[in-house]
Amino acid sequence: MPKHPLPAPGASTSGLPARVYFRGLRDEQQQEWEEVLQKEGLVPFIRYPVLCQRCGAAWPEFFRVPDEEWQKYVEPAMRGQVLCRTCYDWIRAAVDAGAAERAAVK
Numbered sequence: 001m002p003k004h005p006l007p008a009p010g011a012s013t014s015g016l017p018a019r020v021y022f023r024g025l026r027d028e029q030q031q032e033w034e035e036v037l038q039k040e041g042l043v044p045f046i047r048y049p050v051l052c053q054r055c056g057a058a059w060p061e062f063f064r065v066p067d068e069e070w071q072k073y074v075e076p077a078m079r080g081q082v083l084c085r086t087c088y089d090w091i092r093a094a095v096d097a098g099a100a101e102r103a104a105v106k
Contacts, residue, residue: 050082052087054084054091060084063085072095
């Protein structure tokens, strides 16, 4: 039965040699790595969630609307922020209702 070759370093191995990706570091490499970490210091890793800026929902599903539409409904200071689809739809309905109300008064 032929042996399957290990893939070349790339996206499937996060850029690591396949032997390291699939089997880990050799003992002496692991020791060297731990010494580097202790010498350089460890950097804490905290995963900060993406939040909807209106309701605070964590990790909302991303969606896209045309840039012109986003600019019409989302105030300038918030255009670079994340909104969940529910909040975006609420904002859009509120803006449209306000526009309809203003038009009816005229």
